[in-house]
Structure formats: structure tokens, C-alpha cells
Amino acid sequence: MICIRCQNDSKARERSNKRCPSCHGEFAFDRGDAFTDRAFQSAVDSVSAEGRIKWGVEHLHYELCRRKRRRGTRTPMLMTVAISLACVVIAIKAASWAFVLLAIAAAVAAFSWKWMLRKTVLVRKEEFEAIWSRWVSVHGEPKGRIVRRERPAKPRAAEADLGDYSFDRAVICDRARTVDLLLANNFHFENNCAVLSIAGYPLGPFETVRTMLKRNPKLQVFALHDASADGCRLAHRLAHDPAWFGGRVPVTDVGLRPAHREPFKGLFLPAGGGRIPPEDGITPEEAAWLTSYTLELAAIRPEQVLKRLFRAINRKDTEEVATSAGADSGSSSGDSVVDYDSSSFGSDASDSDGGADSFG
Amino acid sequence: MSGICGWVGEAEPGVLDAMLSAIEYRGDRTDTAHAPGVALGYRWWGGRPGKSSGIHRAGPHLSAVAGTFAPPVASPAEALPALLAAGADGMAGLDGAFAGAWWDGERRRLTLIRDPFGVRSLYYTEHGGVFYFASELKQLLAVEGLPVEVNPVALHKYLTFSFVPGEDVPVLGIRRLLPGRVGALEGGRLTVTPYFSLRESLDPRLEDRKTAVRHIRSRLKDAVARRLNGESEVGLFLSGGIDSSGVALWLQEQGVQVKAFSLDFGEHTTEKLQAETVARHLQLPLTFVKVGGEDVGRVLRDLVWKLDLPFGDPVTGPQYLLCRAAREAGLSAVFNGEGGDQLFGGWTSKPMISAELYADLYGEDTREETYLRSYHRFYGREDELYTPEFRARVGGPGQRRALLKPYLESDQATTFLNRVRLADISLKGSQNILPRAERMSNAWGLDARVPLFDRALAEASFRLPPQMKLHGATEKYVLKLVLQRHLPREIVWRRKYGMRVPVTEWVLGPLADTLEDLLGPAALDRRGFFRREYVHRLRVGRNDAHELRRRRIGEKLWTLAMLEAWLRIFIDGRGRRPGAGA
Numbered sequence A: 001m002i003c004i005r006c007q008n009d010s011k012a013r014e015r016s017n018k019r020c021p022s023c024h025g026e027f028a029f030d031r032g033d034a035f036t037d038r039a040f041q042s043a044v045d046s047v048s049a050e051g052r053i054k055w056g057v058e059h060l061h062y063e064l065c066r067r068k069r070r071r072g073t074r075t076p077m078l079m080t081v082a083i084s085l086a087c088v089v090i091a092i093k094a095a096s097w098a099f100v101l102l103a104i105a106a107a108v109a110a111f112s113w114k115w116m117l118r119k120t121v122l123v124r125k126e127e128f129e130a131i132w133s134r135w136v137s138v139h140g141e142p143k144g145r146i147v148r149r150e151r152p153a154k155p156r157a158a159e160a161d162l163g164d165y166s167f168d169r170a171v172i173c174d175r176a177r178t179v180d181l182l183l184a185n186n187f188h189f190e191n192n193c194a195v196l197s198i199a200g201y202p203l204g205p206f207e208t209v210r211t212m213l214k215r216n217p218k219l220q221v222f223a224l225h226d227a228s229a230d231g232c233r234l235a236h237r238l239a240h241d242p243a244w245f246g247g248r249v250p251v252t253d254v255g256l257r258p259a260h261r262e263p264f265k266g267l268f269l270p271a272g273g274g275r276i277p278p279e280d281g282i283t284p285e286e287a288a289w290l291t292s293y294t295l296e297l298a299a300i301r302p303e304q305v306l307k308r309l310f311r312a313i314n315r316k317d318t319e320e321v322a323t324s325a326g327a328d329s330g331s332s333s334g335d336s337v338v339d340y341d342s343s344s345f346g347s348d349a350s351d352s353d354g355g356a357d358s359f360g
Numbered sequence B: 001m002s003g004i005c006g007w008v009g010e011a012e013p014g015v016l017d018a019m020l021s022a023i024e025y026r027g028d029r030t031d032t033a034h035a036p037g038v039a040l041g042y043r044w045w046g047g048r049p050g051k052s053s054g055i056h057r058a059g060p061h062l063s064a065v066a067g068t069f070a071p072p073v074a075s076p077a078e079a080l081p082a083l084l085a086a087g088a089d090g091m092a093g094l095d096g097a098f099a100g101a102w103w104d105g106e107r108r109r110l111t112l113i114r115d116p117f118g119v120r121s122l123y124y125t126e127h128g129g130v131f132y133f134a135s136e137l138k139q140l141l142a143v144e145g146l147p148v149e150v151n152p153v154a155l156h157k158y159l160t161f162s163f164v165p166g167e168d169v170p171v172l173g174i175r176r177l178l179p180g181r182v183g184a185l186e187g188g189r190l191t192v193t194p195y196f197s198l199r200e201s202l203d204p205r206l207e208d209r210k211t212a213v214r215h216i217r218s219r220l221k222d223a224v225a226r227r228l229n230g231e232s233e234v235g236l237f238l239s240g241g242i243d244s245s246g247v248a249l250w251l252q253e254q255g256v257q258v259k260a261f262s263l264d265f266g267e268h269t270t271e272k273l274q275a276e277t278v279a280r281h282l283q284l285p286l287t288f289v290k291v292g293g294e295d296v297g298r299v300l301r302d303l304v305w306k307l308d309l310p311f312g313d314p315v316t317g318p319q320y321l322l323c324r325a326a327r328e329a330g331l332s333a334v335f336n337g338e339g340g341d342q343l344f345g346g347w348t349s350k351p352m353i354s355a356e357l358y359a360d361l362y363g364e365d366t367r368e369e370t371y372l373r374s375y376h377r378f379y380g381r382e383d384e385l386y387t388p389e390f391r392a393r394v395g396g397p398g399q400r401r402a403l404l405k406p407y408l409e410s411d412q413a414t415t416f417l418n419r420v421r422l423a424d425i426s427l428k429g430s431q432n433i434l435p436r437a438e439r440m441s442n443a444w445g446l447d448a449r450v451p452l453f454d455r456a457l458a459e460a461s462f463r464l465p466p467q468m469k470l471h472g473a474t475e476k477y478v479l480k481l482v483l484q485r486h487l488p489r490e491i492v493w494r495r496k497y498g499m500r501v502p503v504t505e506w507v508l509g510p511l512a513d514t515l516e517d518l519l520g521p522a523a524l525d526r527r528g529f530f531r532r533e534y535v536h537r538l539r540v541g542r543n544d545a546h547e548l549r550r551r552r553i554g555e556k557l558w559t560l561a562m563l564e565a566w567l568r569i570f571i572d573g574r575g576r577r578p579g580a581g582a
Helices: A037-047 A057-067 A074-094 A097-118 A125-139 A176-184 A187-191 A203-213 A229-240 A284-292 A302-324 B014-021 B076-085 B137-141 B152-161 B209-225 B242-253 B272-282 B293-307 B316-328 B340-344 B349-357 B367-373 B399-408 B416-442 B455-461 B477-483 B503-508 B512-519 B521-527 B532-539 B551-572
Strands: A169-173 A193-197 A220-224 A251-255 A338-340 B003-008 B029-035 B038-044 B056-058 B061-069 B096-104 B109-114 B123-127 B130-134 B181-186 B189-194 B233-237 B257-264 B286-290 B333-335 B447-449
Touching (some): A037 A057, A187 A193, A187 B349, B014 B130, B029 B061, B056 B076, B137 B551, B209 B242, B233 B242, B242 B257, B242 B340, B242 B477, B293 B503, B293 B551, B340 B477, B416 B447, B503 B512, B512 B532, B532 B551
Parallel strands (some): A169 A193, A220 A251
Antiparallel strands (some): B003 B130, B029 B038, B056 B061, B061 B096, B109 B181, B123 B130, B181 B189
């Protein structure tokens, strides 16, 4: 096992008290644990884009899910492949259909095993919390984790005119943690963008910002949410609720919706509620899936959330330019104030400024 | 056009010729004047109205002015001593694009002055007991024996802003007079004082939209009229935005023939259609200047040499080629629409407001730090870019924030928007946009006219309620109201795209060999300032993970490439013209 402090590679018998024989630094994890220190560090590096992106523990949780594979695994798969080949040889020599069927069965088993090897596996919340707490106690808090400040050391003097202006666009989220992700990574600053949660976060500037939004009749609004029943109703609610936009400006739903679920198999959570009715922007097919599952936005790496949201904004800008030049105004959902952008967070999105890296 | 230089002390008379020779492209005529312990030099183009036709001599007094006043006078050099002698009253309305020097032989005092917004530059240094001053840095580097050593602190600022802000320049020991300042050298001591600064003075009468429009319209027209020196035909750089379109309109109202020039980046052009619409509407002859990466590569060394200081905005190459086209069209003066954003609330206003509203949630950036990030260069990335050796030479923390504090925390404004305006005008406007525009024009013997950076207009803009600048999310609101009856609606009220130089496509494509020469591993190792890994990552087209826009790759690489090109010419080559030999 490699020590992340001094890079020394040691065997279990060389370590005592989970300490590196070279630098005597403590390991967070040891043989038999789900992760090594190096694997955990690598997950932190990925989720933080090597320290350049701010992230939350929920993102690290999903990152570890992507890394956790079924262990000890290649031997059974190789054995089934060997059995399959042996059966083919015997079948040819003995001209026996029984061996042909056996060969097919072995091949199916091998491919199934291979598929399972690739599959992500959900690390249970309690398991993750134990791993996280162990890591922090040994190595300290990794850099870049988003931590809300309870009270600023020296609050800035309020600028009286700030509320008199507006924004070009707003991103409204179903979760405060998504708001944290966008704000901590300066998405609002880079895109002249208000960022709020539907439930009123962040509390301090919430009402000021929401009032400011009403000052731009050409405001672009984006709904960003989990693929959950509440999340999928978000755009509809924003578009129609008078406390929000009440039909004044269109709202673009960028996801996640059940249509985005394909790359995230293994990371779905049970929905836990009753039957979801197909209404308020939810189609019957979506309702069927949402009745059983949810998919959290946190399953996507922070860097990709930022880039794909940026891509959605770019798409909207391009559409506006095309519309002002006389082109068709784009997609329609049957709801005149809600657009559904299914491609910006789609797995097949093309290369652009938003980047086309994999979600995971 | 034109430049001055001189010294106070005992120096070799031949030095003056060397200083004037260093700026041959600034004029076809020279004049020099000597008095005991002082010398003055002036270079200018003959036959251009509004310029002094030599150094003014009046008994023990000598004066020279590079550039013009607004409104123009027959001889700025002759007018300058009386204005300076009158003190604050004399300078109260002083405006234009000028840098001047007055030697008062009776008091043995040298007075230097720069225009309010910094169109013209003025540098100074002391060497061997002699005080030297000049319009361009390369003139001072022509002083024999002057040590030429790089100033890492100034480079550190350049790498944040993409230009060098403040009094320091990237050569140790050389400083510059800031815009709107007057410097008096007496008894070997230089005292610098401001004669112009902007302060907010909100006028409640201007809350009335019609009154505000009338007020600003008259000042806009005056600003343009004040910058005409009797020319019957001038050039205009037309972007298709409202600022340059407005200047076109007001020039036409003055009865001047306007030839418009616009950039064509081929498939990457963003505002060509808009420029054509404006030209058609105003019946302006419009020439598109095609600019590709290869074109910029061919002129790169001359571009860097004529810029005089490192400028990392990729717009300088296209500007250079635009100016060449205007010169080839037989023009001697070109107008532009620079300044509209700084005065009336474009670009940084909305991002800064957004950041301020959400400030302190996670306990990171101060207002100054946020502003520094808005330049999108290397602020916060120093550990990745700088070698440890270079890092150790760039000075302590807080020096870049200190440049911003006087504006972003200013008590000369009561509103946040106007504090950001002060920072934009004083830094990006006065120390980047204006000097580089002037140098690109001068590179081709053109006089740069920037009417929106007008003193009376700027003061009027600080009397406006901020909501007349940023109205909801509409930037430059009052300017749009002024122009809405005169220009097509789709020009006035459209969302701004901005002129985007396709620099990423250039540096990763046609300029890749140039980049290899300037930023390849061998070049980086030789200079020792930057880490190979970081620069390599950019050169293979990998953006910093936190950057959302691909153009940042090109902007960063261009900033580094221009710096290396500048270091080769100005530090290694002492500012001599590239290819001119030792």
C-alpha cells in the first residue's frame, strides 16, 4: 500500500499500527477496507478537478461510488471464459448439443460478470460517513470542500444601490447544496446569473435577488434539479407561480429528468413516496420511473455540472440570436412558458466550450 | 503622433538625438532645445493641425507638448506654461490627449503633465544624477549606460491584469506619471499631484429621463466636436456596437466625412452584420479588414515594439492591422468608441454586483479579489504558473489589491456601481485601453481620437443616477436612450456580444510555431519565470478546470507570449527596433 505522504510502497507485515514504515505517517485505511488512502485521495482529486473546483461531500460520496467495484473479480470471469471454450471444443469433438448449450451458458455468465465489473455500486450513506470521518481524522479536511460561513468576520457595508439592478439570467435549484456548488465556484459572477433555491436559500440576499429578477423582462430562467418528483415539477412551478415568474418569462428546464438516467445506473435511490401522478410537467413515462426512483444531481462531478449548465446558457443565447434574426424559436413542450433542454446534461453532448468529458 | 523627451542635469547632448531617434515613426520633424542643465526634444508630423510646430521658447522658458488639447489650440506648447502657472484654475478644464513638459528657467523647475485619462504616456527615471523623461519607454532605454533590468513586481501585475497598472513599469528604476497628474521637479525632488479626479455628485434633476438624455446628448456631441482639428475627413473604427455607432453619428452631424473600418475574422466574426447595418443606415463607406492568425504572426515583433509596454489583450494585433488599413486609405486621424463601457456601466458592472450580493457566504474573496479575477489571467494560479525562483521575486501580498482599494472602497462615490466605474476608468480605461489605442494608431502615423473619454462627459456621467447607466439588466441605458431615434432598434437594444478575437484558434493553429519559439520548453527554461507543465497544458488546448470558456486558453497563452516577446525586445534588446541590429 502506498503512503500518500512519502509515496513509500509497503506490505501489510511492514506496517504497525496502520503507520507507514518510512515516514511513520498514519494510514486512514488498511487492508480489508473498501478503499486505500491513495484511491481516496484520487477520488478527492477527481471531484475537485485537482483543487480547482469547490465541491461538497455529497459529490465525494458519488465519486467513491463510481470507484467502488466488486473486488476479487477477474478470476471467476476468466474461469467461465475457459469453461465456455472447453465446452465448444468438446461439443465439436463429441457433436453434442448439451455441450453447445453449456458453452452458451458459460459465455453469458462471463459477459454478465464483465458487465458487473463496470457497474458503479452505491456506497451506503452510513458507510460513506464512516469513511469520510476516518479520512478527516487522519489527513484533515481536504482543500476545496464547500463550507458555509456562519457569520463573516467583518461584514461588508451594505451598498444601498445593489438591489436597484437586475441579472441577465437566473438559475433556480431544488436544493440549497446545488446553490452552494454554483456560488462557491463563482458561476454567478462568470455568467451574471442569480442563483437561488426554490425554498429561499441563501436566506440573506434571497428576497433582494428575487425582487431584482423582476426588473428584467428578458430574463433567462433555468431550473436545475435532481431527477425526483419535486425536481421535475420545479420548472412548471417557477413558470406559473406568481411569487416567482407567473408566466412573465419562459423557464428552461435543464435537468435532471428521468431521460438523463442512462449513465448513472447503480446510483439511483429509491423514491420512497407514493405513486407520482403525470402532471405539472411530468409525463406518464417519467411518472412511472419517478414513482420508483430518484437520481441526485450530485451524482455528476462538479466540474461537469458547471460546464453543462454553462452549455445550456450558451444554447439559450444562441437561440435568442437566431430568433432575433428571424429563425424558429426552438423546442416546445406544449407548455408555452417551459422549455425542456434535454441535451445539455445529456451523455451525448458534443464538444464545446462546456466540455464533453464524461460525467463520471 | 508626436513625442517628447528631455532631461534635467548634466548629460551628453547626443543622448537627446538617440531618444528622438527611438521614436522615428512618431513624426518626420524634430526640434531640440538646450539651456544650462536642461534639454528638451520634440518629434512630430508636419502639416497636422492642432499640433505644436516646435518647442516653444520664451526667454528662460521652454515647453513642448506631444498631442493635442480638446478643444484644440494652435500651439499646445505655447499655451501650456500659462495653464500650469495658473495652478488649479488653469487646469480646471484641461482636456485632450497630451503629455507636456515646461522648463521654467527662472525657478529652475521642470513641470510634467499627462492628459486626464492617459491617452498619452510619460515616463521618467534618474541615472547618474540626471533626471530623464520621455513619451515612450524605449526612449529612456536609449540612454547609454542606463541599467536595464526586469522588474518582477510589475510583471506580476501584468500577469494578473494583462497590462501593467500603476506607476511601476517592467524595467527597474523607471516610473511613469499617472494620468491626470502633474509632476514638478525642483531641487532634484519630484512632487506628483493630481489635477483631475472623478467624484460622484448625483444630480436629482437627472432622474428625469428626458433631462438626462438632453444633458448627456449635448455633452456627447461636444466631446466629438472638441476632438476635431479642422479635418474634413476622418477614419472611424466601427464595431457595430452603440458606442462607435454613436461616434459615427455625431461626426456626421459635424459635417465631417467618415470612412469606417471594421474587423473581419472570417467564420469567427461576431458583429459583422451589425457593423454593416450601421454603415448602411448612416451611409458610411465601410471597409472590412480581414485578420487571421498568420497576419498577426507576420507583424508580431513590430507590434510588440510599438506597443512599448507589454499588453496581453489579443485585440492589439487586429488594431494594428486596422490602423494600417486606415493609413493606407490616406487618413491621419481615427476615432473610436472606446470608453462607453467604462463611463456608462458596461462589462464589469453586472458581474461585480452579482458577486457583491452573494459576498461572504463562503468566506473567500474580498471585493478587490473578485475584481482581479474578472481579468481572467493568472490571479490565483500563481503557484501553478510561476517557478519558485520567480515567485520569490514578485513581492509580498496585497500589492495588486492596493491598486484597487482607492476606487472600489472610494469615498468619492456613494454607490457601488460608481465605485466599480471609478476602477474601470482608472485601470482598464486609462492604463490599458487608451495607451494601447494611442500606440497602435501612432504605429501608423495616425492620431487616435477617443471622444468618449472626455472630461466634461465623464463628469456628467458621475452626476447621473446609477440607474440611468445600468437600468435593470440594460447596460449603458442613457446612451441607448440618446441613440434610439437615430440608429436601428436592433442595434441599440440588442444584447452585447463584444468583439471576440479568435485567439484560441490562432495560438493553437497558425501561431503554434510562434508559440513554440516564445513559450516552448527551451524558451521557458531560458527565461526561468514559468513552469513548463502549466504552459504545456494550455498549449495542447487544455483549459483550467474552473474556466468555462474556451477563449481563456488563447487569452492566457497570448498574455504569456506577448510578455516573452516584450522581454526579448525591451530587456534583452534594450528596446531597439527588432532587426535593426545593435
